[in-house]
Amino acid sequence: xxxxxxxxxxxxxxxxxxxxxxxxxxxxxxxxxxxxxxxxxxxxxxxxxxxxxxxxxxxxxxxxxxxxxxxxxxxxxxxxxxxxxxxxxxxxxxxxxxxxxxxxxxxxxxxxxxxxxxxxxxxxxxxxxxxxxxxxxxxxxxxxxxxxxxxxxxxxxxxxxxxxxxxxxxxxxxxxxxxxxxxxxxxxxxxxxxxxxxxxxxxxxxxxxxxxxxxxxxxxxxxxxxxxxxxxxxxxxxxxxxxxxxxxxxxxxxxxxxxxxxxxxxxxxxxxxxxxxxxxxxxxxxxxxxxxxxxxxxxxxxxxxxxxxxxxxxxxxxxxxxxxxxxxxxxxxxxxxxxxxxxxxxxxxxxxxxxxxxxxxxxxxxxxxxxxxxxxxxxxxxxxxxxxxxxxxxxxxxxxxxxxxxxxxxxxxxxxxxxxxx
Numbered sequence: 001x002x003x004x005x006x007x008x009x010x011x012x013x014x015x016x017x018x019x020x021x022x023x024x025x026x027x028x029x030x031x032x033x034x035x036x037x038x039x040x041x042x043x044x045x046x047x048x049x050x051x052x053x054x055x056x057x058x059x060x061x062x063x064x065x066x067x068x069x070x071x072x073x074x075x076x077x078x079x080x081x082x083x084x085x086x087x088x089x090x091x092x093x094x095x096x097x098x099x100x101x102x103x104x105x106x107x108x109x110x111x112x113x114x115x116x117x118x119x120x121x122x123x124x125x126x127x128x129x130x131x132x133x134x135x136x137x138x139x140x141x142x143x144x145x146x147x148x149x150x151x152x153x154x155x156x157x158x159x160x161x162x163x164x165x166x167x168x169x170x171x172x173x174x175x176x177x178x179x180x181x182x183x184x185x186x187x188x189x190x191x192x193x194x195x196x197x198x199x200x201x202x203x204x205x206x207x208x209x210x211x212x213x214x215x216x217x218x219x220x221x222x223x224x225x226x227x228x229x230x231x232x233x234x235x236x237x238x239x240x241x242x243x244x245x246x247x248x249x250x251x252x253x254x255x256x257x258x259x260x261x262x263x264x265x266x267x268x269x270x271x272x273x274x275x276x277x278x279x280x281x282x283x284x285x286x287x288x289x290x291x292x293x294x295x296x297x298x299x300x301x302x303x304x305x306x307x308x309x310x311x312x313x314x315x316x317x318x319x320x321x322x323x324x325x326x327x328x329x330x331x332x333x334x335x336x337x338x339x340x341x342x343x344x345x346x347x348x349x350x351x352x353x354x355x356x357x358x359x360x361x362x363x364x365x366x367x368x369x370x371x372x373x374x375x376x377x378x379x380x381x382x383x384x385x386x387x388x389x390x391x392x393x394x395x396x397x398x399x400x401x402x403x404x405x406x407x408x409x410x411x412x413x414x415x416x417x418x419x420x421x422x
Contacts, residue, residue: 043322044072045101045329050085051077053104053312056153056347060338064329071325082106093118093317101320102330104152104312107140107379108386111221113315114148115384120316122147126327133334133350140379141313143221148315150330151350153342155310156373157207158295158366160263160271160281169296172303173211173237176270177246183269189248191241192262193272196253197398202380202390203308204272205397207298209234210378211305216393221383222422224415233301235407239400252401264289272298274310278366279346295366297373304372309379311348343367348374388421 049057054077061073078085086109092099093116105113113119122128122141128150130138137151161169165186170176180190194200206216214231217224225231241247248268251259256273263271264281266288271277278295281287297304314333316326332338339349343360348370354360355371381389392414400410 041322042071042325044074045320045322045325046074046076046099047102047104047329048076048078048089048100049104049312050080050082052080053347056342056345057104059341060333063338064332068325071322071328073329076100078103082109089113093319096319098317098319098321101317101322102314102326103317104314105149107137107309107311107313108390110141110149110313110315111143111382112384112386114143114146118318119148120318120320120323122150122316126316126323128327128331128334130334132352134352134374134377136309136374136377136379137311137313137350140309140311140382143382143384149313150315150334152312152314152333154348154350154374154377155274156307156348156370156377157203157272157274157298158278158307158369158373159298160273160277160293160295162269162289162292163294164289164292165269169294170299173299173301173305176299177241180246180269186269188266189250189262189268190245191247191270191272192251192254192259192268193247194254194256194259195242195247195251195398195401196255196258197394198255199390199394200255201397202393205235205238205393206378206380207272207305207308208238210308211298211300212237213300217381217383217389217418221381222385222418224418226411226415231411232407235397235400235411237301238397239407242401243403252398263293275348275366275370276346278364295369297369297376304376307373307377309374309377311350385418385421389418392417392421 054075057075061075065072078088089100089103120126123146130147130150133151134154137154138147141147141149141151159169165182166179170179176191183190193204195204209216209231212230212234214228214234215225242249259271259273260277260280262268264284264287281289281293298307299305314330316323320326334351336351339351339354342349343354355367361367383389396405396410396414399405400407405413
């Protein structure tokens with residue numbers, strides 16, 4: 001991300017005021033029990049984040065450090081793989097270490113860290129105003145009714161469609177199915193998405209269940225709610241779409257990368273994928289669809305569907321001794337200029353107003369569709385048992401796709417596995 005001279009001076013001043021005024025001394029123990037972690041205050045902090053996206057944060061940290069020489073933020077790069085990132089943080093936090101004052105968590109990890117008492121609740125002296133942020137992003141950082149992190153950036157899958165073959169996006173899932181005859185005439189796949197047995201399959205399954213009005217778990221993050229007509233309808237649409245090759249049967253071996261290769265190579269009419277594919281399609285000289293595609297929200301039975309949320313949530317280590325500085329730094333990250341910088345680097349911001357910027361919409365035409373998708377997005381299950389829940393979704397969805405289980409049996413077994421995971 002380019003460092004812009006207009007990077008927030010006012011926010012820097014506001015942050016200093018917040019740091020002087022803020023202070024807190026609560027900490028955390030096992031099972032979310034709050035314990036005393038010592039005096040919280042102002043001073044240097046370390047921010048930990050997976051190395052895949054630290055290039056987006058480095059200019060932000062440089063700007064902060066220039067404005068706050070007595071509260072320098074040191075960036076600590078974690079591994080690129082989500083499991084390795086989680087393991088490093090867990091090992092540190094289990095010793096009640098404050099070596100990482102703050103850290104960027106995948107949206108699916110926030111509840112697990114909160115349930116273990118490792119995160120400072122974003123309330124009281126560490127309260128941050130999140131009223132201007134994307135609502136679904138805030139929901140992803142909320143566990144048992146308490147906000148435990150501040151969303152940093154977000155993401156939602158979009159429907160990519162070939163405008164040379166399909167000038168307008170289908171109005172709903174049924175219209176997409178009907179339009180697949182266009183793909184057949186062009187001798188290409190109709191729709192590609194991620195059905196390989198990994199986290200992408202969890203995203204796909206939850207998107208179909210949510211888009212048809214169902215839920216995977218209840219608001220407590222624990223109780224399965226898959227025994228409903230809506231959940232069955234969503235899973236049925238996914239499975240039937242795959243078995244009929246509306247969703248290309250090749251997709252059972254696809255991650256995001258294979259999906260991008262197929263669509264950008266001109267081999268599919270539609271694709272579900274994250275916004276990063278838009279820029280590749282317009283600028284990559286090997287793209288076969290440059291200037292010949294557009295994006296819209298993913299689809300449900302009656303119109304736009306409910307995309308599954310991605311992104312990072314920034315959390316305060318309950319054992320940090322400089323929580324006031326952490327709070328001010330997290331506020332700085334969600335300031336207008338920083339969030340605009342994220343948008344200009346195709347790193348979807350969480351500040352809702354950014355999506356209405358006309359100049360940004362002209363530079364990044366997908367912004368309008370992405371805002372619509374985010375406004376209707378839904379997080380994956382917010383549960384401290386997420387890895388086991390995700391495995392239950394993946395295993396049973398894949399079995400249904402491969403005709404090893406009926407949809408009904410897959411949902412029943414998914415519910416049982418979710419319950420056993422707790």
